[in-house]
Amino acid sequence: MGVSRINVLVASTSTDVKAEVIAEAVATRPDMHLIARRYVTTAEVDALLESLPPSPCALVLVGRPAEADALARRWLAERIDLVIMHVDVVDDTVRIALRDPRLESLLSALRELVERLGTEKQARVVRIALEPASSPAEPQGSLLRAAIDWVHKLFRDAVASVSDENGDVHGFSVTRATLLQSLDTPSRRGSEQPRALAEADAALDRALEAAGASPEPLAVVARALELGPLEFRMMVLAWAPELDLRFQRCIGFLLDEMSRRVGTMGLYSALLGVPIQVRGALARGGALSRWLLFEECAGHQPAADEQLRLDPFLAQWLLGDRSALAHDPRVRRSTRLVPWAGAGLLQRREERSEALGLMSKVHDASAPAWTLLGGHDPAAWRALLELGAHTLRVAPIRVEPSRLEGLDAIQIEECALLVGRMARLTGEPLVVDVTDVEGSESKEGWMRLFLATLGGTACRPAVICREEARIVRLLGPASYELLPAAPLPASARLAAVRAAATGADAYLTEEAAEAIANRYPLQVDGLEQAMRLARSRPVQHGADDPRLARFAAACKEVAAEGLSQLADRIEPIFSLDEVVLPLDRKQQLVEIVDNVRLAPRVLDEWRFREQLPFGRGVSVLFFGPSGTGKTMAAMAIARWLGIQLLRLDLSRVVSKFIGDTEKNIDRVFSDAQRSGSVILIDEADALLGKRSEVKDAHDRYANIEVAYLLQRMEAYEGLAILTTNLRQNLDPAFLRRLRFIIEFPRPDVEAREKIWRQCLPEGSHVLGDAEFRQLAKKIDLTGGHIRQITLRAAFIAAAACAQVTLEHIAQASRAELAKLGMPPVAIDLTQGRRAA
Numbered sequence: 001m002g003v004s005r006i007n008v009l010v011a012s013t014s015t016d017v018k019a020e021v022i023a024e025a026v027a028t029r030p031d032m033h034l035i036a037r038r039y040v041t042t043a044e045v046d047a048l049l050e051s052l053p054p055s056p057c058a059l060v061l062v063g064r065p066a067e068a069d070a071l072a073r074r075w076l077a078e079r080i081d082l083v084i085m086h087v088d089v090v091d092d093t094v095r096i097a098l099r100d101p102r103l104e105s106l107l108s109a110l111r112e113l114v115e116r117l118g119t120e121k122q123a124r125v126v127r128i129a130l131e132p133a134s135s136p137a138e139p140q141g142s143l144l145r146a147a148i149d150w151v152h153k154l155f156r157d158a159v160a161s162v163s164d165e166n167g168d169v170h171g172f173s174v175t176r177a178t179l180l181q182s183l184d185t186p187s188r189r190g191s192e193q194p195r196a197l198a199e200a201d202a203a204l205d206r207a208l209e210a211a212g213a214s215p216e217p218l219a220v221v222a223r224a225l226e227l228g229p230l231e232f233r234m235m236v237l238a239w240a241p242e243l244d245l246r247f248q249r250c251i252g253f254l255l256d257e258m259s260r261r262v263g264t265m266g267l268y269s270a271l272l273g274v275p276i277q278v279r280g281a282l283a284r285g286g287a288l289s290r291w292l293l294f295e296e297c298a299g300h301q302p303a304a305d306e307q308l309r310l311d312p313f314l315a316q317w318l319l320g321d322r323s324a325l326a327h328d329p330r331v332r333r334s335t336r337l338v339p340w341a342g343a344g345l346l347q348r349r350e351e352r353s354e355a356l357g358l359m360s361k362v363h364d365a366s367a368p369a370w371t372l373l374g375g376h377d378p379a380a381w382r383a384l385l386e387l388g389a390h391t392l393r394v395a396p397i398r399v400e401p402s403r404l405e406g407l408d409a410i411q412i413e414e415c416a417l418l419v420g421r422m423a424r425l426t427g428e429p430l431v432v433d434v435t436d437v438e439g440s441e442s443k444e445g446w447m448r449l450f451l452a453t454l455g456g457t458a459c460r461p462a463v464i465c466r467e468e469a470r471i472v473r474l475l476g477p478a479s480y481e482l483l484p485a486a487p488l489p490a491s492a493r494l495a496a497v498r499a500a501a502t503g504a505d506a507y508l509t510e511e512a513a514e515a516i517a518n519r520y521p522l523q524v525d526g527l528e529q530a531m532r533l534a535r536s537r538p539v540q541h542g543a544d545d546p547r548l549a550r551f552a553a554a555c556k557e558v559a560a561e562g563l564s565q566l567a568d569r570i571e572p573i574f575s576l577d578e579v580v581l582p583l584d585r586k587q588q589l590v591e592i593v594d595n596v597r598l599a600p601r602v603l604d605e606w607r608f609r610e611q612l613p614f615g616r617g618v619s620v621l622f623f624g625p626s627g628t629g630k631t632m633a634a635m636a637i638a639r640w641l642g643i644q645l646l647r648l649d650l651s652r653v654v655s656k657f658i659g660d661t662e663k664n665i666d667r668v669f670s671d672a673q674r675s676g677s678v679i680l681i682d683e684a685d686a687l688l689g690k691r692s693e694v695k696d697a698h699d700r701y702a703n704i705e706v707a708y709l710l711q712r713m714e715a716y717e718g719l720a721i722l723t724t725n726l727r728q729n730l731d732p733a734f735l736r737r738l739r740f741i742i743e744f745p746r747p748d749v750e751a752r753e754k755i756w757r758q759c760l761p762e763g764s765h766v767l768g769d770a771e772f773r774q775l776a777k778k779i780d781l782t783g784g785h786i787r788q789i790t791l792r793a794a795f796i797a798a799a800a801c802a803q804v805t806l807e808h809i810a811q812a813s814r815a816e817l818a819k820l821g822m823p824p825v826a827i828d829l830t831q832g833r834r835a836a
Contacts (some may be wrong), residue, residue, distance in 0.1 A: 013063030265303035342383030342524035359388025420457025624744030627784025
């Protein structure tokens with residue numbers, strides 16, 4: 001198949017000089033048409049391919065195999081008239097234009113690939129690996145070559161100007177005649193330069209001006225840090241010892257001390273002109289000190305005799321190490337190198353589209369304002385950003401300032417400057433996650449300093465936060481844009497739950513996914529953690545669905561991670577079938593479960609949430625005599641819902657210090673909200689008693705604590721169960737906020753018989769129906785006391801190496817009644833024998 005002029009699209013997975021050179025070579029070929037007239041990013045390829053008519057087309061894809069292979073397979077599958085030449089990146093600093101300026105061999109192979117289209121089954125893709133064209137010692141990049149040539153000429157001229165006719169042993173001794181000669185001779189840099197040096201100086205200026213938008217690291221530094229010609233030359237001189245051993249020897253010679261290998265500010269200023277004028281110009285520019293370009297000279301211009309060494313991490317980056325800046329320990333203090341979790345669970349088209357738009361906005365270098373990503377789901381923002389970064393093939397700079405706490409102001413400023421410098425040099429999007437440092441006024445001082453310093457670098461990062469108003473205050477006059485606070489809708493969260501379950505080898509129906517999402521309010525990173533935890537554990541073969549049970553258990557464990565010690569975590573062991581109550585009260589317990597289980601449908605789908613500014617959670621009061629099953633019912637409800645119980649420990653929550661009780665209450669409710677737990681407040685009247693008349697400061701603060709708990713209960717969106725023996729002692733203002741108030745009466749004879757039977761497991765006793773009826777009629781106690789009697793009787797029987805009999809029950813009941821101050825009950829021990 002012959003073609004006269006073929007369409008060629010050059011794309012790269014990242015900014016790459018090789019793609020630029022290939023595109024330039026394609027544009028000069030008369031038999032090829034370069035689509036878009038430039039090389040493009042992989043994110044632009046789909047739209048460009050769709051715009052082309054059906055005809056043979058060639059795509060040159062520059063990038064590493066790990067990034068490019070999947071893209072190549074997808075494009076080949078979508079378009080049958082496409083061929084792909086994958087240029088495998090072997091060396092980041094290779095310059096293919098020097099080896100083959102017109103790329104004849106590569107482009108001839110590309111045309112041959114197009115001409116073979118359709119004639120061979122496997123002829124639509126070919127991989128070419130480009131090896132370095134020159135020896136490692138050969139400098140790469142036109143600006144770098146011009147800079148090295150200029151340094152070479154400058155040092156040669158300086159060394160040649162040193163007289164060797166006075167008997168000096170340079171580097172060891174100097175004669176009186178040499179000193180007088182040096183004082184009487186004007187600086188050569190102040191007069192006419194030698195021809196070779198002048199030409200090198202002019203060539204460097206031309207190369208610096210021509211660099212423009214070049215991706216060459218040296219050009220990027222000059223452009224991104226806005227270095228003037230003099231500042232650029234000073235930086236190159238400070239870098240010179242890294243480039244050539246001969247330059248180190250020249251520096252030792254010129255400093256008259258051969259052991260010296262690094263120049264000083266005084267030496268370099270003298271080489272660049274009249275020292276006092278050079279240093280004055282550098283001080284006025286200020287870029288060298290502002291961007292911390294020199295080691296151990298942070299924030300100030302070095303003294304004349306101070307060594308001037310280029311920041312070693314910047315030097316490595318200039319030499320082609322793309323990760324050098326990120327591995328600077330001063331940057332590592334606040335940055336995260338590994339991706340945030342959760343992006344892999346966002347698999348729907350809607351989330352991918354939103355992630356792409358979000359990252360494109362954050363990656364916009366011309367953005368005039370900070371982007372604030374607020375709300376109560378920061379993990380969703382992180383996951384969307386990671387997904388967008390993966391789609392656009394960029395590596396975001398993830399900053400977590402919480403690691404800076406405890407550092408002094410100079411260290412915080414230095415870290416912020418280096419992070420901003422890295423963002424300007426790499427062009428990568430910058431994301432600052434402040435969620436771990438919110439909520440504390442003591443941290444505002446250093447946070448304001450960090451954000452202000454970062455803003456001073458002209459970076460406009462995205463800030464992930466929960467308290468948008470606080471961040472706006474810390475930003476001061478800086479402009480910002482606040483994005484909506486709900487990055488992931490409920491449907492996306494359900495899809496993430498199903499994706500996590502699939503990753504844990506479990507299958508979830510829509511209904512099961514909704515149940516787990518409601519039961520365990522995990523954010524998307526928590527779901528990924530649960531997925532990994534489930535995969536690492538054996539399958540629970542005893543369950544109806546072993547793999548689903550394993551995944552649910554992992555979700556439960558992750559949700560409970562990091563709970564405070566202000567509440568006791570209780571694993572529910574009772575079921576609702578074991579709770580003995582009148583039928584109408586039992587039905588209310590089932591209704592409580594339905595209120596929790598069906599809340600998303602009623603509040604969100606049916607939009608009842610809009611009518612409830614407060615009280616969206618379910619607040620319940622169980623009241624009745626001690627031992628009637630109030631706590632047992634709370635545990636049974638939690639077990640039915642499949643969640644754990646957090647029992648508020650009043651001894652830990654209530655504090656003698658003003659304000660601490662409120663903080664502790666807030667912490668417990670926040671823990672319960674995050675973990676999806678039921679809050680149980682036993683003996684609630686101890687904390688929620690009727691507010692008294694204020695007679696002293698103690699009364700006033702006690703009333704404040706009660707009022708705060710009432711407010712926190714209204715704001716809570718989960719299930720809170722309170723129990724009390726004395727309903728009349730509760731504050732009436734609290735009772736109106738309860739959705740359910742259920743009385744637990746003393747059990748009647750029929751209920752007591754059920755309790756006796758439940759408290760004596762099958763196989764542990766030899767009691768018959770008649771004996772159970774007798775116990776129910778004669779021992780008028782609540783279930784809690786009955787359980788104590790049966791447990792005591794069981795130990796008595798175990799000591800006698802026998803099963804529980806009526807005699808054991810009679811002995812245990814006498815002890816329990818005596819403990820309660822009640823007279824013993826006569827039990828007919830022969831009744832069972834007669835019945836038998």
